[in-house]
Every structure is written in C-alpha cells, then in structure tokens.
Amino acid sequence: xxxxxxxxxxxxxxxxxxxxxxxxxxxxxxxxxxxxxxxxxxxxxxxxxxxxxxxxxxxxxxxxxxxxxxxxxxxxxxxxxxxxxxxxxxxxxxxxxxxxxxxxxxxxxxxxxxxxxxxxxxxxxxxxxxxxxxxxxxxxxxxxxxxxxxxxxxxxx
Amino acid sequence: xxxxxxxxxxxxxxxxxxxxxxxxxxxxxxxxxxxxxxxxxxxxxxxxxxxxxxxxxxxxxxxxxxxxxxxxxxxxxxxxxxxxxxxxxxxxxxxxxxxxxxxxxxxxxxxxxxxxxxxxxxxxxxxxxxxxxxxxxxxxxxxxxxxxxxxxxxxxxxxxxxxxxxxxxxxxxxxxxxxxxxxxxxxxxxxxxxxxxxxxxxxxxxxxxxxxxxxxxxxxxxxxxxxxxxxxxxxxxxxxxxxxxxxxxxxxxxxxxxxxxxxxxxxxxxxxxxxxxxxxxxxxxxxxxxxxxxxxxxxxxxxxxxxxxxxxxxxxxxxxxxxxxxxxxxxxxxxxxxxxxxxxxxxxxxxxxxxxxxxxxxxxxxxxxxxxxxxxxxxxxxxxxxxxxxxxxxxxxxxxxxxxxxxxxxxxxxxxxxxxxxxxxxxxxxxxxxxxxxxxxxxxxxxxxxxxxxxxxxxxxxxxxxxxxxxxxxxxxxxxxxxxxxxxxxxxxxxxxxxxxxxxxxxxxxxxxxxxxxxxxxxxxxxxxxxxxxxxxxxxxxxxxxxxxxxxxxxxxxxxxxxxxxxxxxxxxxxxxxxxxxxxxxxxxxxxxxxxxxxxxxxxxxxxxxxxxxxxxxxxxxxxxxxxxxxxxxxxxxxxxxxxxxxxxxxxxxxxxxxxxxxxxxxxxxxxxxxxxxxxxxxxxxxxxxxxxxxxxxxxxxxxxxxxxxxxxxxxxxxxxxxxxxxxxxxxxxxxxxxxxxxxxxxxxxxxxxxxxxxxxxxxxxxxxxxxxxxxxxxxxxxxxxxxxx
Ligand code: FES
Ligand code: FES
Numbered sequence: 001x002x003x004x005x006x007x008x009x010x011x012x013x014x015x016x017x018x019x020x021x022x023x024x025x026x027x028x029x030x031x032x033x034x035x036x037x038x039x040x041x042x043x044x045x046x047x048x049x050x051x052x053x054x055x056x057x058x059x060x061x062x063x064x065x066x067x068x069x070x071x072x073x074x075x076x077x078x079x080x081x082x083x084x085x086x087x088x089x090x091x092x093x094x095x096x097x098x099x100x101x102x103x104x105x106x107x108x109x110x111x112x113x114x115x116x117x118x119x120x121x122x123x124x125x126x127x128x129x130x131x132x133x134x135x136x137x138x139x140x141x142x143x144x145x146x147x148x149x150x151x152x153x154x155x156x157x
Numbered sequence: 158x159x160x161x162x163x164x165x166x167x168x169x170x171x172x173x174x175x176x177x178x179x180x181x182x183x184x185x186x187x188x189x190x191x192x193x194x195x196x197x198x199x200x201x202x203x204x205x206x207x208x209x210x211x212x213x214x215x216x217x218x219x220x221x222x223x224x225x226x227x228x229x230x231x232x233x234x235x236x237x238x239x240x241x242x243x244x245x246x247x248x249x250x251x252x253x254x255x256x257x258x259x260x261x262x263x264x265x266x267x268x269x270x271x272x273x274x275x276x277x278x279x280x281x282x283x284x285x286x287x288x289x290x291x292x293x294x295x296x297x298x299x300x301x302x303x304x305x306x307x308x309x310x311x312x313x314x315x316x317x318x319x320x321x322x323x324x325x326x327x328x329x330x331x332x333x334x335x336x337x338x339x340x341x342x343x344x345x346x347x348x349x350x351x352x353x354x355x356x357x358x359x360x361x362x363x364x365x366x367x368x369x370x371x372x373x374x375x376x377x378x379x380x381x382x383x384x385x386x387x388x389x390x391x392x393x394x395x396x397x398x399x400x401x402x403x404x405x406x407x408x409x410x411x412x413x414x415x416x417x418x419x420x421x422x423x424x425x426x427x428x429x430x431x432x433x434x435x436x437x438x439x440x441x442x443x444x445x446x447x448x449x450x451x452x453x454x455x456x457x458x459x460x461x462x463x464x465x466x467x468x469x470x471x472x473x474x475x476x477x478x479x480x481x482x483x484x485x486x487x488x489x490x491x492x493x494x495x496x497x498x499x500x501x502x503x504x505x506x507x508x509x510x511x512x513x514x515x516x517x518x519x520x521x522x523x524x525x526x527x528x529x530x531x532x533x534x535x536x537x538x539x540x541x542x543x544x545x546x547x548x549x550x551x552x553x554x555x556x557x558x559x560x561x562x563x564x565x566x567x568x569x570x571x572x573x574x575x576x577x578x579x580x581x582x583x584x585x586x587x588x589x590x591x592x593x594x595x596x597x598x599x600x601x602x603x604x605x606x607x608x609x610x611x612x613x614x615x616x617x618x619x620x621x622x623x624x625x626x627x628x629x630x631x632x633x634x635x636x637x638x639x640x641x642x643x644x645x646x647x648x649x650x651x652x653x654x655x656x657x658x659x660x661x662x663x664x665x666x667x668x669x670x671x672x673x674x675x676x677x678x679x680x681x682x683x684x685x686x687x688x689x690x691x692x693x694x695x696x697x698x699x700x701x702x703x704x705x706x707x708x709x710x711x712x713x714x715x716x717x718x719x720x721x722x723x724x725x726x727x728x729x730x731x732x733x734x735x736x737x738x739x740x741x742x743x744x745x746x747x748x749x750x751x752x753x754x755x756x757x758x759x760x761x762x763x764x765x766x767x768x769x770x771x772x773x774x775x776x777x778x779x780x781x782x783x784x785x786x787x788x789x790x791x792x793x794x795x796x797x798x799x800x801x802x803x804x805x806x807x808x809x810x811x812x813x814x815x816x817x818x819x820x821x822x823x824x825x826x827x828x829x830x831x832x833x834x835x836x837x838x839x840x841x842x843x844x845x846x847x848x849x850x851x852x853x854x855x856x857x858x859x860x861x862x863x864x865x866x867x868x869x870x871x872x873x874x875x876x877x878x879x880x881x882x883x884x885x886x887x888x889x890x891x892x893x894x895x896x897x898x899x900x901x902x903x904x905x906x907x908x909x910x911x912x913x914x915x916x917x918x919x920x921x922x923x924x925x926x927x928x929x930x931x932x933x934x935x936x937x938x939x940x941x942x943x944x945x946x947x
Pocket of ligand 1: 037047
C-alpha cells in the first residue's frame with residue numbers, strides 16, 4: 001500500500017492508501033474532515049472542492065497519491081476559530097446557503113475566484129461557478145455572496 | 158415586530174456549522190464496528206430472475222454477508238407499503254401490486270435491487286458484488302405509457318399495467334357546457350419526467366444494539382417518524398419503542414426523501430443479522446436509478462368559452478406514469494394534488510378530469526417539489542394562452558376577466574377545494590409593474606435589431622399546501638393523518654428548546670421557528686434552540702413536504718406556546734399575588750396589568766423547576782408543553798410569474814433575461830428565507846422548462862443516468878430574479894401563513910414556455926413541450942426557414 005504525506009489545514013498528516021483511493025476519501029474517511037462532500041461520481045457537482053497548493057481542485061478527481069507532498073486546505077481550515085473567513089461571512093449575510101451540502105465546495109471555489117479577481121462581476125461569478133451545482137438556492141444569493149465576499153477579502157488584505 | 162421576531166430578516170442560526178464544514182449529514186456519521194453495504198441492482202428493465210449465485214462473491218476479501226430477496230422473504234419480512242389508496246371510477250380499489258424490498262422472482266426497472274453485499278469496506282463490497290452471478294431471462298419491457306396500454310402489452314404486474322382509472326368533477330354538466338360553447342381551445346401536452354437530484358445522495362446506517370434490542374436507523378429523510386411507522390409496522394415488524402430513526406442534517410429533499418426506501422429496511426434488518434452497524438451511501442449514478450422520479454404526465458385538455466372569453470368548462474384527460482411500483486405517496490399526486498387544482502385562479506364553473514395511472518418498467522414516480530400542482534398549473538396556464546389566441550384576445554385580459562374576484566372568498570371550486578383568501582388582480586398588477594410589461598414591445602424591437610427573438614410569458618397560479626386536514630385526506634384514501642406536533646421545553650434558567658416533528662433540510666426552521674418563540678415570549682433568539690429529526694427526542698411528527706412546515710408545524714408551535722404562556726401566567730399570578738387573568742406577557746416580562754409589578758420570564762421558569770413558593774395545589778411543577786395541530790383546511794398561496802426570454806435563432810439557445818415573481822405566501826416570518834425559497838423553486842421550474850428531462854430508451858434503459866447527460870441548472874444558466882411578496886392572510890391558522898416552499902417551482906414553468914412560444918410566434922408555434930432545448934427550437938426555426946425558402 002502506498003503511503004501519502006501531506007499538510008492538511010496546516011497539520012502534517014500521512015496515511016496508507018490504495019492506488020485507487022481518492023483525495024476526498026482520505027479527507028473524509030481517514031482524517032474525519034467530513035466538511036468536504038461527495039455529490040456525484042462524474043466530476044460535475046463541485047461539492048468536493050478543496051484547495052491544493054492554494055488552487056481550487058475537485059478532490060473527487062484527484063488520486064490521494066497525486067496529492068503527496070501537497071498542502072491542502074479544506075472548509076474546516078478556513079475560519080479562525082469562531083471567526084468566519086470573509087467569504088463564509090458573506091455567504092451567511094447574503095443567505096447563500098440552504099441545505100448546506102454544496103456550500104463547502106461553493107465557498108472553496110469562491111475563495112479561489114476572489115484570489116484571482118478581487119471584484120468579479122455577476123457574469124464572472126456565474127461563469128466561474130459553472131462547476132459547482134446547487135439545487136437549493138437558485139444561485140441568486142450565492143452570486144451576491146461571492147461578490148460581497150471577494151470585496152471583503154480584498155479589503156482585509 | 159422585534160428585531161428578531163416575526164417579519165425580521167434574521168440571519169440563520171444553522172449557517173455557522175454548515176459554513177465551517179461541521180454539518181452532520183448521514184454519510185458523515187460512523188458507528189463503531191461499522192460495515193459497508195453495496196447494493197447490486199438490475200441493469201435491465203424487465204426480466205425474470207432465473208438464478209442469483211452468491212457463492213463466489215461470499216468468498217471475496219472482506220465480505221461479511223450477502224442477502225437476496227429470498228433471504229428477506231424467508232425471514233418473514235414484508236414489502237414496501239403504499240400510503241394512499243385511490244379508487245377507480247367504478248368505486249373499486251386501485252391495483253396495488255407488491256413492492257419487494259429486494260427483488261422477488263422478477264426485476265421491473267433498471268436499478269431494482271437484487272442483492273446486498275456487506276463487507277468491511279465499501280470498495281470490498283463493490284468488488285464482491287461483481288462476482289455475484291445473476292442469470293436474468295429478459296422480458297420485453299414497457300418503456301412508455303403509450304406502450305403500457307397497447308393491446309397485448311407485456312404485463313408488469315399480474316393485474317396488468319393500469320394502476321387506476323379515476324375521475325373528478327361533473328361529467329354531464331361538463332358535456333352540456335361544451336355544447337353551448339362559443340369557442341373551444343385545445344391543447345396536448347407532456348409534463349416531462351424529472352430527477353429530483355438533492356445534492357446530498359441518499360444514505361442510511363442500520364445499527365442494532367444487541368444489549369437493548371433497539372434498532373437505530375440514521376437516514377436522509379424528510380420525515381423520520383413516518384419512516385419509523387412504515388418500516389417498523391409494515392416491513393420489519395419492529396415496535397416503535399425499539400426503533401429509533403434519526404434524520405440528521407439532510408442535504409436537500411424536494412420530495413425525494415419523503416418515501417420509505419428499500420435501502421433503509423435492508424440496512425436496519427441486516428444489521429441485526431450480522432450483529433454490526435451497516436452503512437450504505439448512494440453514488441450519484443445510483444441515485445438516478447433508485448430515487449423516486451417526478452412529474453411524467455401526458456395530457457389533453459379543452460376549455461369551453463363564451464363569446465366574451467369567459468371560461469365555461471374545462472375537461473382534462475391525463476395519463477400519469479407510476480413507474481414499476483407504487484412509491485409511498487405516488488397515487489395521490491396526479492389525483493388529489495393535481496386535479497383538485499385545475500380550477501386555478503379562475504371562476505370556471507365546471508371542471509371534469511379523468512386520470513389514468515399506469516405502470517411502466519421505469520423508476521417509481523412520486524412527489525417532486527410542487528407535486529401535482531406544477532402539472533396542473535402548467536396545463537392550465539398553457540391552455541389559457543391558447544384560449545387567448547383562439548379568441549384573439551390579450552393574454553392579460555382573458556386572465557383578468559376570469560379571475561376569482563377578491564371579494565368572493567371563501568371560494569368553493571368545482572373540484573373540491575375551498576380557497577380561503579387571495580387577491581389575484583393585485584398580484585398581477587404588481588408583477589406587471591415590476592416586470593415593466595408595458596415596455597416589453599420596445600425591448601422586443603431592440604432585440605430584433607440584435608438578431609434575437611424576444612418573448613414574454615405570464616402565469617397566474619394558485620397552489621394548495623399546508624397539507625393537510627387529516628379527516629379530509631383520510632376520506633380521500635390517505636392512510637395517515639397529516640397533523641403536526643411540537644413540544645416546547647422551557648429550561649429552569651429560561652432558555653428554550655423547541656422539538657418539532659417537521660424536518661429542516663434547507664428550509665431554515667432552526668431560525669424561523671426560533672423567531673416564532675422569540676416573538677411570543679420576548680426572549681432573545683440565542684436562548685432558543687430548535688431540535689428536529691430524531692424520533693427519540695420528538696414525541697411524533699409527520700415531517701416536511703407540501704410547504705407544510707410553517708402552516709402546520711408552525712401552528713403546532715404556536716399552540717404549544719399558548720399552553721406555556723397560560724401556565725406561566727398562573728405561576729406569575731401566584732408570585733405577584735394577582736389573578737391569572739390580570740397577568741400580561743410584555744417584552745419578556747409577566748406584568749400585572751396596569752401596574753409596574755412584574756416577573757421576568759427567567760424568574761417564572763426557575764420557579765417552575767424550584768417550586769418553593771408555588772401554586773402547587775393547582776399547578777404542576779415544570780414548564781414543558783406539547784401540542785398537536787391538525788389543520789382546518791389547505792392553504793392557498795398564489796401569485797404571478799412573468800418571464801422574459803431571448804432566443805438566438807442561429808443556435809436555438811434560450812436565455813432567461815428577466816424573471817419577475819410576485820407571490821402571496823401569507824404572512825412572512827423571515828423575508829430573507831422566503832426569498833431564498835422562491836429563488837430555489839424558480840431555478841427548478843426554469844430547469845424543468847428549459848434544461849431537465851429524464852430519458853428512457855425503448856428497452857427501458859435509463860439514458861439520462863448522470864450529470865453528464867441530465868442537465869442540472871447551473872449558475873450560468875440562470876438570471877438573477879426579481880422576487881416580491883404581496884400577501885393576503887390565511888384565514889384559518891393563527892399566524893396567517895400559507896407556505897412558500899413550492900411556489901417557485903409551480904408558477905414558473907408555464908411562464909417560461911409561454912415566453913418561448915411568444916418569442917417563436919412568427920414561426921407559427923402554438924406550443925412547445927418541455928424542456929425547450931436548443932435542439933428543439935433550432936429545429937422549429939430551421940424548418941420554418943426552409944419552408945419560407947421554398
Ligand atoms: S463530488 Fe461531484 S465533482 Fe467531486
Ligand atoms: S444549499 Fe443545498 S445544494 Fe446548495
């Protein structure tokens with residue numbers, strides 16, 4: 001069995017995995033980081049988005065062994081204690097979540113967008129989130145949240 | 158309204174855990190010693206099971222046990238029950254064929270469960286399942302409703318392919334009215350089959366405790382008590398006292414998580430067999446072939462009109478697909494939640510509907526957001542546009558002329574329902590203003606200059622929700638009551654826990670219900686917690702669906718609060734040496750009317766639990782009350798949706814450029830949540846109209862079986878929405894609330910299609926079936942262009 005070592009939310013971890021084991025399985029099953037969700041089996045929904053070396057990645061589409069040596073951030077690694085990250089706070093303020101299942105992936109995707117584009121237009125946000133499906137919100141409030149969250153992130157810099 | 162009470166856009170209490178990845182969904186739960194189940198499913202639509210040989214698979218690494226339908230039946234366990242009995246026209250009962258938990262003798266749809274493999278890991282279970290030898294003798298499949306009723310069609314069940322042949326309304330009066338008609342408008346339409354696709358796939362963990370003999374089922378359910386009742390009583394014969402059902406955080410339902418599914422019974426039963434907990438989590442492609450689907454009607458409708466365009470009578474013939482088996486509430490959807498809504502917002506004096514429910518070799522079909530009411534609304538609002546065209550009348554004018562007037566409530570329709578309140582002219586007027594309907598022709602002309610076809614469409618709808626008065630639904634064949642239960646526990650120091658039988662899977666109950674309590678008791682929101690989803694904590698409950706959580710569940714909370722306040726006043730009266738009748742509850746204080754003598758809420762709660770100075774002869778210690786509320790009537794949200802589209806004639810792509818909704822949902826407790834509910838419903842309605850459809854081939858193979866080939870609405874498919882409420886109060890519940898969960902999905906599809914038809918009118922289009930895909934639209938435009946060139 002191959003062994004992978006990575007930094008997850010700032011903590012050094014390692015795990016024995018099968019060759020076929022996906023990054024999301026390591027996060028959920030071995031590290032009990034169940035905030036990262038699995039919503040599909042065709043790499044379509046984005047519920048599983050995490051950051052690998054600072055970029056958003058669908059963790060259901062990465063083999064654990066591919067992430068060997070990488071630095072991974074999951075939704076659990078975003079807030080500072082009880083203080084929400086500006087993007088998380090914007091989702092709350094703008095009611096960008098309902099059932100919460102797509103939310104971790106949405107937030108992680110949105111943070112990556114905001115890092116690249118501190119003031120995204122509605123169009124930019126809708127295009128960027130093309131790989132994240134939400135069945136609850138109709139996206140209206142997610143778009144508002146992402147725009148506000150990006151601004152707040154830029155302001156906090 | 159206080160800052161946190163009724164009417165305040167309070168930010169949600171539940172968001173912190175969801176935003177930080179600390180939600181607790183079923184698949185996040187792991188039990189000590191847990192095993193994993195994988196379910197082997199039929200790959201074909203219809204076959205006899207000649208042999209299932211599990212010997213080789215049983216030897217595979219990690220396998221703990223394998224069970225088939227034979228094992229389940231040998232243990233004397235039952236099939237999945239149906240919760241609603243519909244009668245045929247002649248008064249006889251519908252055909253109610255057995256619905257085995259694991260297939261018995263035959264498989265009847267792609268995805269029908271054949272065997273369950275339980276192993277140490279999910280991968281091992283899956284690998285072992287590949288070693289099961291299944292010998293299926295394939296039978297000809299019935300893939301469509303048209304095939305199901307052909308003479309000589311293969312029989313899916315012994316009793317044939319008709320489940321029931323039902324009707325509602327006065328047939329003779331209807332025929333007489335048609336004879337006297339000035340004009341008749343007709344339409345044939347399909348309401349496309351949808352896959353609900355809550356983002357959290359279903360999951361279940363069965364956990365049998367040998368020490369206590371108690372079974373626990375963790376499941377992705379909208380109604381844990383209903384699952385406990387159905388599974389315990391009808392399938393596994395486990396008394397409620399030894400069966401706990403927990404539905405923790407649930408990632409969306411939209412109806413699809415109401416039903417009692419086979420996998421719940423399998424893991425619960427098998428966990429006792431193997432003596433270890435068993436987890437099953439659905440993969441998405443497995444959801445497509447195991448979650449109940451929605452809609453799937455084929456209809457013909459005709460409206461008789463007088464010379465002024467007044468509706469005289471409506472007659473409707475609908476075939477509704479039940480799929481291969483009856484899902485929990487399937488028979489009720491195309492009957493009591495559909496035909497009863499066909500009067501819509503109009504004074505049509507006579508309505509006659511005939512509905513045939515048919516079996517096919519497809520997944521069971523049951524309620525999906527709106528359930529029956531979107532089908533009725535689509536039919537009626539499309540037909541009304543055809544009526545206008547037939548009469549040469551304006552689409553708005555024909556609606557206004559036929560609206561039930563605001564002063565006519567309560568209004569008895571010819572199809573059983575009595576509407577309590579509404580003002581359709583008012584919602585229409587607001588929607589016309591908000592959408593700038595008057596400015597549309599200028600926008601159409603501008604679009605034309607850009608080479609685009611612009612259209613506008615309207616739908617004025619009503620729905621019935623807040624389901625439902627138990628006696629009424631009982632007389633219509635429901636095998637359950639539809640009341641709701643609330644328990645309010647005031648703790649000694651004055652914090653409050655609300656236990657509700659409703660279930661939140663996105664609706665925000667933890668916030669809205671807390672607002673009801675804060676408003677009434679005058680205590681801060683942070684002192685109030687809402688608990689749901691565990692049959693061991695909550696006395697009873699019927700769950701969340703049919704936009705009932707506030708109208709029924711919220712009212713139960715109000716009733717329990719009444720009792721709390723009543724008792725607290727007696728305690729306060731004792732402490733303040735006054736008569737209970739003189740005590741008022743104001744801003745969280747119990748005050749002797751007209752004086753400044755007062756006791757804080759926390760002082761009363763403390764006295765209730767430390768009853769030293771207490772009216773102990775007449776009042777029991779403690780401060781906890783339970784109420785059950787059975788609604789007096791359905792509630793009737795309604796409104797007006799206006800959609801504006803632009804079509805690119807070269808690609809056939811339709812873009813929704815503007816969507817305006819004005820909804821009457823009764824009193825609004827939290828406007829932020831209400832808007833969010835409408836947004837989500839609109840996305841699903843627009844999805845149905847333009848993108849989504851479930852496709853089977855002629856052998857009953859599911860062709861739209863993943864997100865690669867079932868088009869989910871994505872952020873770049875949708876516009877931002879212009880959403881507003883314009884309310885009339887519900888007259889028969891104390892809050893005046895109607896319900897908001899489904900309005901978006903009910904009102905929007907016909908508005909979208911009416912807009913598409915309007916955009917395409919120069920090509921002679923009168924109707925287009927959903928989804929109006931680019932391929933369909935381009936085909937229409939292209940053949941029109943070719944015809945014009947010839
Ligand atoms: S789980 Fe759906 S994209 Fe990863
Ligand atoms: S909030 Fe439920 S799927 Fe997005």
